[in-house]
Amino acid sequence: MKVIYILWLRQLKRYLRSRSRIIGSLGQPLLFLVALGFGFGPIFQKAGGGNYLEFLAPGIIAMSILFTALFSGIEIIWDRQFGFLKEMMVAPVSRLKIMFGRTLGGATVAVLQGVIVFLLSLLIGFRPQSFNLLLPALIFMFLIALLFAALGTAIASLLKDMQGYSLIMNFLVMPIFFLSGALFPLNNLPGVIETIARIDPLSYGVDALRGSLLANGAHFGLMTDSLVLVVIVAILLALGSYLFSRMEV
Amino acid sequence: MIEIKNLVKKFGDFTAVDNISFTVQDGEIFAFLGPNGAGKTTTIRMLTTLLHPTSGEIRLNDHDAVKDSGGARHSFGIVFQDPSLDDELTAWENLELHGVLYGVEKKLRHERMIELLNLVELWDRKNELVKNFSGGMKRRLEIARGLIHHPKIFFLDEPTLGLDPQTRNHIWNYIKNLNQKEQITIFFTTHYMEEAEKSAHKIAIIDYGQIVAQGTMEELKSQYNNRSLEEIFLDLTGHDIRAASATAVDHLRARRQRWHR
Numbered sequence: 001m002k003v004i005y006i007l008w009l010r011q012l013k014r015y016l017r018s019r020s021r022i023i024g025s026l027g028q029p030l031l032f033l034v035a036l037g038f039g040f041g042p043i044f045q046k047a048g049g050g051n052y053l054e055f056l057a058p059g060i061i062a063m064s065i066l067f068t069a070l071f072s073g074i075e076i077i078w079d080r081q082f083g084f085l086k087e088m089m090v091a092p093v094s095r096l097k098i099m100f101g102r103t104l105g106g107a108t109v110a111v112l113q114g115v116i117v118f119l120l121s122l123l124i125g126f127r128p129q130s131f132n133l134l135l136p137a138l139i140f141m142f143l144i145a146l147l148f149a150a151l152g153t154a155i156a157s158l159l160k161d162m163q164g165y166s167l168i169m170n171f172l173v174m175p176i177f178f179l180s181g182a183l184f185p186l187n188n189l190p191g192v193i194e195t196i197a198r199i200d201p202l203s204y205g206v207d208a209l210r211g212s213l214l215a216n217g218a219h220f221g222l223m224t225d226s227l228v229l230v231v232i233v234a235i236l237l238a239l240g241s242y243l244f245s246r247m248e249v
Numbered sequence: 250m251i252e253i254k255n256l257v258k259k260f261g262d263f264t265a266v267d268n269i270s271f272t273v274q275d276g277e278i279f280a281f282l283g284p285n286g287a288g289k290t291t292t293i294r295m296l297t298t299l300l301h302p303t304s305g306e307i308r309l310n311d312h313d314a315v316k317d318s319g320g321a322r323h324s325f326g327i328v329f330q331d332p333s334l335d336d337e338l339t340a341w342e343n344l345e346l347h348g349v350l351y352g353v354e355k356k357l358r359h360e361r362m363i364e365l366l367n368l369v370e371l372w373d374r375k376n377e378l379v380k381n382f383s384g385g386m387k388r389r390l391e392i393a394r395g396l397i398h399h400p401k402i403f404f405l406d407e408p409t410l411g412l413d414p415q416t417r418n419h420i421w422n423y424i425k426n427l428n429q430k431e432q433i434t435i436f437f438t439t440h441y442m443e444e445a446e447k448s449a450h451k452i453a454i455i456d457y458g459q460i461v462a463q464g465t466m467e468e469l470k471s472q473y474n475n476r477s478l479e480e481i482f483l484d485l486t487g488h489d490i491r492a493a494s495a496t497a498v499d500h501l502r503a504r505r506q507r508w509h510r
Binding site for chain 2: 003248
């Protein structure tokens with residue numbers, strides 16, 4: 001437990017110390033909220049979708065969790081490049097513990113980031129319709145974070161350096177975000193897009209956040225969302241641990 | 250004690266370490282020399298459980314490095330060739346993390362951290378982030394870190410690389426002191442022959458994956474007509490300049506080219 005705790009703490013300290021990174025990574029969600037929220041608001045309203053900012057905010061919270069969590073996992077590549085990975089790997093602790101400590105730390109950092117974006121969205125004008133589901137919302141945020149931190153670990157275990165970065169960004173992270181229903185409702189979509197959205201794990205995360213923050217927000221329903229998220233988190237944690245255990249330093 | 254028997258490591262059909270055997274006794278300072286790409290780092294990686302040998306046996310203080318890697322890991326400390334500190338943490342936090350990873354109890358851990366930080370003269374900078382440290386300070390901190398769990402064996406992979414003579418001198422004084430006071434077995438690699446000549450009780454020279462000479466300085470000198478270690482080294486390993494660490498890969502590449510021709 002102590003080992004997992006100290007590695008969790010390490011991730012947290014690294015995050016809290018890089019103030020410029022925290023502020024920098026708030027720029028994008030803020031821009032999305034303002035530009036898309038106010039830009040598409042009138043059309044969305046006319047089309048009968050209701051308040052777009054309300055619809056959008058949970059999606060943008062999920063987005064910032066996705067980015068932060070995935071890259072905290074991928075940071076293992078930095079640990080390898082800066083040599084710190086070797087220090088962890090020669091220590092008499094199982095790799096499973098190392099992986100769990102890191103992943104939990106990364107997930108916690110991502111939830112913090114998500115909470116900050118949530119507070120920002122309140123400033124801009126987002127009004128959750130029920131505050132009593134705030135705790136479930138927090139749990140869903142943690143599930144999303146855990147899912148993508150584990151995915152990041154799995155990816156990092158397969159890569160040797162950061163050269164695959166733009167590949168991952170453009171062919172994995174961006175599609176996961178844009179095709180998840182974070183920006184648009186999943187009703188009446190063309191078949192292909194709907195299928196992709198159904199496969200995309202972030203769709204269920206966004207849906208769960210909407211379900212807990214807004215009245216009649218959920219498309220799939222909170223039960224389905226929870227079930228899908230928990231199962232995928234379990235699979236990715238297992239996959240991440242397996243790949244990490246085989247990683248050569 | 251380090252016991253190595255018939256150790257082999259192959260990468261594909263390239264043999265990086267070719268059937269080497271040697272023993273390092275308790276409390277000995279052992280220098281492991283060789284040109285770039287001779288198999289030094291591969292050997293150290295196997296000794297420190299980071300790489301599985303293709304065949305052969307490694308015992309560290311009676312722990313089998315492959316079958317009982319946990320026990321083996323508890324019994325050694327290491328300073329890697331490249332820095333391996335977390336730059337975003339302070340000196341104190343780096344040591345703390347190491348102590349927890351090695352399961353050293355809090356009270357004992359902090360006692361040792363204070364003692365070691367004083368030993369390497371970094372006590373007054375313990376709360377500074379490591380990224381602000383110079384190369385020599387980082388090295389000293391890594392030496393302190395490697396000793397927190399009181400290892401019986403200390404591996405040092407080119408511990409003085411890129412340091413000025415003052416710092417090198419300093420670091421060697423710590424190492425020799427430790428060896429004398431605590432009877433820690435020291436296994437080190439270096440490209441500075443005079444370091445091996447001055448500090449090592451025993452020396453082994455590896456080239457092309459094989460040990461070409463080993464013994465005490467006196468033994469080597471009498472065997473090769475009483476010259477300096479540098480001359481013996483050059484005689485045994487030739488005067489050609491070797492490619493840096495890419496050698497193993499280069500061999501593979503050369504082979505692949507031949508294959509495809």
